[in-house]
Amino acid sequence: MPLKALDIYKLLPKKNCKECGDPTCLTFAMKLAAGKADIELCPYLDENAKSVLGATTRPPIKLVKLGVGERSFAVGEEFVLYRHDKTFYHPPGIMFRVLDTQSEEEIVAVTARVHDETLTRVGADLKFNGTAIVNTSGTVEAYAKAVAAVEKTAGLPEVLVSDNPAAIAAALVLCGSYHPLICAATPENYKQVCALAKQYGCRLVVKAPTLDGLAQLNRDCATEGVTNILMDLAPQTLGDFLYRSTAIRQLAITRSVPDLGYPVYLDATAFDDEDAAIALGIVKYASVIVTSPLSPASAKAALTLRQNIYTDPQKPIQMNPGLYRVGTPGKDAPVLMTVNFSLTYFTLQGYLESSRIPCFMLIVDTEGLSVLTSVAAGKLNEALVRDAIKKSGVENEVTHRKLIIPGYAAPLSGRIEEATGWKVLVGPRDAAEIGEYLIQEWKP
Amino acid sequence: MEPDLRFGWTGTVGEVILGATRSEGGTRSRSYRIGGGTTLPFMEKEVTSPSPLIAFEICDDPQYWSPIVNDFCGELIHDPGAWAKTAEATYGADLVRLCLTSTKRRDFSEIPELGRTVETVLASTTLPLIIEGSNEPKIDSEVFQKCGETGQNERLLLGTAEAGRYRSIAAAALAYNHAIIAQSPIDINLAKQLNILLKEIGVQKDHIVIDPYTGALGYGFEYSYSAMERIRFSALKGDADLAMPMICAPSDSLTVKEVREAEGTDRNAIAVEWEFATSLAAAVAGAEIICVRHPDTVRRLKAAITGLKARTGV
Numbered sequence: 001m002p003l004k005a006l007d008i009y010k011l012l013p014k015k016n017c018k019e020c021g022d023p024t025c026l027t028f029a030m031k032l033a034a035g036k037a038d039i040e041l042c043p044y045l046d047e048n049a050k051s052v053l054g055a056t057t058r059p060p061i062k063l064v065k066l067g068v069g070e071r072s073f074a075v076g077e078e079f080v081l082y083r084h085d086k087t088f089y090h091p092p093g094i095m096f097r098v099l100d101t102q103s104e105e106e107i108v109a110v111t112a113r114v115h116d117e118t119l120t121r122v123g124a125d126l127k128f129n130g131t132a133i134v135n136t137s138g139t140v141e142a143y144a145k146a147v148a149a150v151e152k153t154a155g156l157p158e159v160l161v162s163d164n165p166a167a168i169a170a171a172l173v174l175c176g177s178y179h180p181l182i183c184a185a186t187p188e189n190y191k192q193v194c195a196l197a198k199q200y201g202c203r204l205v206v207k208a209p210t211l212d213g214l215a216q217l218n219r220d221c222a223t224e225g226v227t228n229i230l231m232d233l234a235p236q237t238l239g240d241f242l243y244r245s246t247a248i249r250q251l252a253i254t255r256s257v258p259d260l261g262y263p264v265y266l267d268a269t270a271f272d273d274e275d276a277a278i279a280l281g282i283v284k285y286a287s288v289i290v291t292s293p294l295s296p297a298s299a300k301a302a303l304t305l306r307q308n309i310y311t312d313p314q315k316p317i318q319m320n321p322g323l324y325r326v327g328t329p330g331k332d333a334p335v336l337m338t339v340n341f342s343l344t345y346f347t348l349q350g351y352l353e354s355s356r357i358p359c360f361m362l363i364v365d366t367e368g369l370s371v372l373t374s375v376a377a378g379k380l381n382e383a384l385v386r387d388a389i390k391k392s393g394v395e396n397e398v399t400h401r402k403l404i405i406p407g408y409a410a411p412l413s414g415r416i417e418e419a420t421g422w423k424v425l426v427g428p429r430d431a432a433e434i435g436e437y438l439i440q441e442w443k444p
Numbered sequence: 445m446e447p448d449l450r451f452g453w454t455g456t457v458g459e460v461i462l463g464a465t466r467s468e469g470g471t472r473s474r475s476y477r478i479g480g481g482t483t484l485p486f487m488e489k490e491v492t493s494p495s496p497l498i499a500f501e502i503c504d505d506p507q508y509w510s511p512i513v514n515d516f517c518g519e520l521i522h523d524p525g526a527w528a529k530t531a532e533a534t535y536g537a538d539l540v541r542l543c544l545t546s547t548k549r550r551d552f553s554e555i556p557e558l559g560r561t562v563e564t565v566l567a568s569t570t571l572p573l574i575i576e577g578s579n580e581p582k583i584d585s586e587v588f589q590k591c592g593e594t595g596q597n598e599r600l601l602l603g604t605a606e607a608g609r610y611r612s613i614a615a616a617a618l619a620y621n622h623a624i625i626a627q628s629p630i631d632i633n634l635a636k637q638l639n640i641l642l643k644e645i646g647v648q649k650d651h652i653v654i655d656p657y658t659g660a661l662g663y664g665f666e667y668s669y670s671a672m673e674r675i676r677f678s679a680l681k682g683d684a685d686l687a688m689p690m691i692c693a694p695s696d697s698l699t700v701k702e703v704r705e706a707e708g709t710d711r712n713a714i715a716v717e718w719e720f721a722t723s724l725a726a727a728v729a730g731a732e733i734i735c736v737r738h739p740d741t742v743r744r745l746k747a748a749i750t751g752l753k754a755r756t757g758v
Contacts, residue, residue: 082677084670121662209757211447238751242486242728247447256447275717276748279724283669297713300702301661301721308666309725343664350701372629432699 005033011053013044035059035079060253061261064203064228066093066130066288067157068178071115073129075230075287076263081249084313090263091310092286093129094278094302095159096293097269099136100146107133107149110293115154119303122317122342126303132183132290133171135162143167147174159183159205159290165192176200181288183265184232185221187213194224205265207232209240211247215259230265230288238280241266245285263287275301282306316368317342323392324349327358332444334359335394336404336427336434337385339366339374348431355435357442360397364388371408380409382419389420400444450483453680457481458649458687460623462497462539462733463572464599472598473570476538478732479689483680485730486752495689495732496749498742499574500537502527504561505546510698512715513737524561525568532569535742540565541574541603541693541735547587548579555586562594574601574625574735577613584612592616601625601653601691601733607638614647625691627655630667632674632686639685652688653733660696661722668692669729676730692731694722698738716740724748 009029020041022028031037032053039045039053063077075090096114098107111131119126131150135143143162150158151174158180160171168182177200184207185193197204204226206217214231221229231248235241245264251257266286268277274291275298281289282305294302311317319340326349336352338344340363352359364384366374374380385403389395403422405413407429417424428437459479464470478495482488485496503509506521513521520527524542531537542565544558562575573595578587588602589612603625605613610626617624626642628634635654642652656671672690679687697703697718706714719741723734727749736742 082670082673083666084674236756237754238748239486239753239755240757242752243755246484246487247449250447250449250451271751273744273748273751275720276724276744276751279721280728280752283725283728295713297706297710297717300714301717304662304702305665305721305725308662309669311666313666313670347663354701354704 005030008032008053011045011049012042015044017044019043058261060255060258061249061263062227062229063090064230064263064287066179066181066203067155069155071127071129071156072179073157078249078263078285079253081246081253083309087312087314088310090287091306092266092282093157093288094306095130095132095157095288095290096128097132097134097290098146098150099134100139100142101136102146104145104149107146108153111150111153111156113293114156117299119300121304121307122346123319124307126307128299128303130157130159132159132161135164135167138164140164140167140170144170144174147171151175157181159288161290163189165189165196168193168196172196172200172202176202179203181205181230181265183207185217187217187220190217190220191224194221194226197226197228198224203228203230205230205232207234209234211244211251211257211260214248215257218259218262229262231260231262232265232267235266235270238271238276241277241280241286242284249285266290274298278302279305282309318368319345319363321363321365321388323394323397324361324363325358326352326361327356329358329360329397331397331399333357333398334404334438334442334444335362335398335402336360337362337364337388337409338406339364339369339371339380341366341368341370341374344370344431348434351431351434355438357435357438359438360394362388362392362394362403371406375409375411380412382412382415385412385416386419389422402444404442449487450680453483453682455482455680455682455687457676457679457689458684460650460653460689461599462574462601462623464597468599470598471566471570472572475572475599481676481680481730485676485728493732494538496727497538497733498536498745498749499539499541499691499733499735500531500535500739500742501541501543501576501693501695501735501737502531502565503543503545504558505549508545508548510715510737512698512703512711516712516739525564528565528569528571531739531742532571535739536746537571537742539574539601539733540569540571541576543576544578544587544591547577547583552580552583555583555590558587559590559594562591566595566598572601573598574603574733576603581609584609585615588613588616589619592620592622595622596620599623603627604655605638605642607634607641610638610642611645614642614645617651618646621651623651623653625653625655626688627657630657630659630664630671632656632671632678635671635675636678636683636685639688643685649684649688654686654688654690655693656690658692658694658696658722658726660694660700661718662702663696663700665694665722665725669725672726672729672731689732690730691733691735692723692726693735694719694726695735695737697722712738712740716744720744720748727752
């Protein structure tokens with residue numbers, strides 16, 4: 001059961017020392033109660049208070065940061081089972097796998113690709129997140145060489161995958177201070193692996209096929225002093241992953257089993273269809289996904305799906321209102337009005353570009369609502385359009401006074417004409433038809 | 445450590461029957477009973493439902509179809525019968541969805557021709573059929589009447605009813621005992637409203653499949669994904685007006701910029717990736733019929749669904 005802020009406050013030192021970063025013990029207690037702060041931030045707690053508070057006040061899924069520097073990323077600290085209940089906060093890191101049996105050139109090429117490749121969509125730069133280096137050779141020397149090749153290429157987050165603690169130890173000499181993720185601790189080797197993780201301050205993957213096994217391993221590793229943990233659920237099928245990952249998320253966010261309150265790790269390379277595993281991991285709670293270097297098509301789909309699912313459903317992505325150009329429009333180019341919901345903007349812009357007709361897009365501020373919803377809500381109205389025309393300066397850009405509005409805004413056409421003095425043309429409902437529409441209908 | 449994966453829910457997704465075998469009065473080699481879920485998709489203790497089913501979409505006028513699919517399928521696109529047969533025998537689809545794109549032609553009036561096309565497709569495949577009807581409200585009544593009549597006793601799934609445009613299709617479904625697709629624009633409340641309208645004119649809930657509308661990956665798919673999750677969730681919480689199986693048709697996938705503008709061998713690969721990623725995520729969100737257009741998507745999706753249904757212990 002979660003504790004109330006006042007119950008927590010009673011257990012705090014009440015010194016108001018500010019060392020936790022909060023102004024008073026009471027505000028810290030309120031944060032703890034909301035799962036927004038870590039109990040470890042208070043340096044003055046006695047062991048009893050720690051054990052009482054530890055399990056119930058930290059975020060239900062621990063935040064784990066991987067790597068250092070510009071490309072480091074954090075996962076965990078999630079609160080819901082469904083994105084529509086709030087949002088998913090920390091998108092999974094997608095890591096490309098290299099094998100230590102590959103040539104140095106190949107390893108360098110994959111690492112450089114992860115570093116450089118960018119997909120720009122809806123105004124955001126989407127990237128892959130790091131490299132997973134696998135000790136396929138089984139030898140310590142080959143592994144150290146492969147890790148060195150990755151290291152000299154880019155400062156990306158790394159996963160060190162090996163059954164052999166000696167190989168991990170050799171790799172850590174090279175990259176130990178960059179918060180790599182060691183994979184994996186099992187009931188057999190966890191003491192050795194934890195010792196390495198602790199020595200270098202690494203993050204650790206624990207691996208077991210049952211929830212009980214994972215909870216036990218997490219407890220064991222915590223006892224050894226390692227708490228930056230991710231869990232490999234050892235799935236043999238997509239169904240295994242879906243079931244275990246959902247069960248763990250449920251048990252963790254309700255704090256029923258605090259020992260399962262860690263992010264999930266997914267090795268997609270263990271599946272015949274890696275794309276299927278990646279897509280499933282993205283929608284169902286994976287926080288780090290290891291995959292073979294993806295084909296261009298798979299790469300685009302994976303990055304796009306991740307962007308979609310991790311978009312905050314309460315905050316539609318918005319464009320800045322104003323006048324946008326497609327191509328180099330002249331004084332007699334068409335002017336198309338639409339809303340500032342970014343999806344609407346980018347969809348229309350895509351079709352306008354492929355129509356190869358230079359034009360202006362007049363984007364009005366509907367606070368990110370789509371055409372259909374903003375018309376229904378009265379947010380899109382003639383006053384908004386009139387003000388947008390004045391403010392945008394479009395009157396100086398074109399010599400005509402004709403405005404094309406979206407098909408779904410047709411009910412407003414008369415009122416917009418009256419308010420603006422512009423002649424209103426009702427465009428198609430579906431942006432896909434805009435090219436054809438302009439060819440048929442547009443005359444300045 | 446046994447998690448409660450029914451979350452205290454008591455509701456069940458309603459069942460809908462698609463297709464009719466000889467013993468059921470039709471001519472299909474099989475019929476499907478979809479729905480019946482009591483928790484999240486693929487989380488049941490015993491998976492008994494045949495869903496998600498994969499419907500392969502074909503059309504009767506390929507000028508309105510994706511050029512990528514047309515190039516891939518070759519001559520088949522001019523022969524709906526042969527295309528349907530290939531969907532069953534070669535692609536491995538569970539259902540065939542015939543889209544009557546010919547009705548998009550200006551002043552279309554060849555209603556008897558539609559009847560012949562439906563007949564041909566019924567004769568060429570033994571799979572249950574989805575018929576996606578008129579693209580023009582003015583001819584809805586004639587088109588659905590013709591399709592409904594031609595497919596009498598076959599338990600077709602007819603598409604698509606929308607708010608403000610559902611009477612003709614409902615009339616045909618009621619007259620010939622077919623099920624219908626009820627589509628709303630990515631909004632759980634509008635989905636519910638349409639189901640109530642259909643109920644009021646006599647369409648039973650076991651004859652309705654909800655289409656929450658599938659935005660393409662990268663172009664609003666997240667809204668569809670959450671709408672599907674919410675509809676499933678409402679059904680399980682006991683909202684009878686949303687307790688129907690769902691259909692997902694990511695047909696917009698093939699017209700997005702990424703796919704449209706791809707070149708050479710990449711075109712097929714990206715078309716399949718786009719359909720596949722959307723379909724898989726939709727299946728996990730609760731879609732029980734998934735419609736695709738690229739033959740290569742069928743095989744991959746089928747394997748993935750088999751994988752989702754397989755569990756090696758808890």
